[in-house]
Amino acid sequence: MPLYTIFVFSGIIETGNNNFCLACEELVNGLYANPYNCKTFYQCSNGVAYLFDCPDDLQWSSNNKRCDWPVNSDCGIIE
Template identity: 50%
Template sequence: MKCPEGLQWSTKLLRCEWPENSDCFKCPKENDENNPNGLYANPDDCTKFFQCAHGYAYLMNCPEGLQWSTKLLRCEWPENSDCGAKH
């Protein structure tokens, strides 16, 4: 599923929000000192996630057959992943 036009997914609030209230794209902007460290869902691909550290975003892959779970902050089997519910 996709958020309505003009809204972005918030991994913190677990719902679609206006961009200024969403944390969706804070991480993927590289070399931004305002980015918080942590793990973030990739809104375009359930098999990948972002790991942010010191202002840099690193695109990471889940092991084959697994999907990112925002709730558990780790890769999980698809039946245990909440990823598909967000995109």
């Protein structure tokens, strides 16, 4: 069983509600929070966005740039 699920997108990533998009062409390479799902995050690399799942019960922490325990996470979901 894999530890991570990786999805690869080229260009702009949009959620179903079209309120959020991540245009990796306009961002520096790095890790970015998914504001609609605390258990996932994006990695932008040379204009391509990769969506990663945090393992088990962890959540993305933008301050620490890693998946962390929810008590240490700064995650805030946009509704």
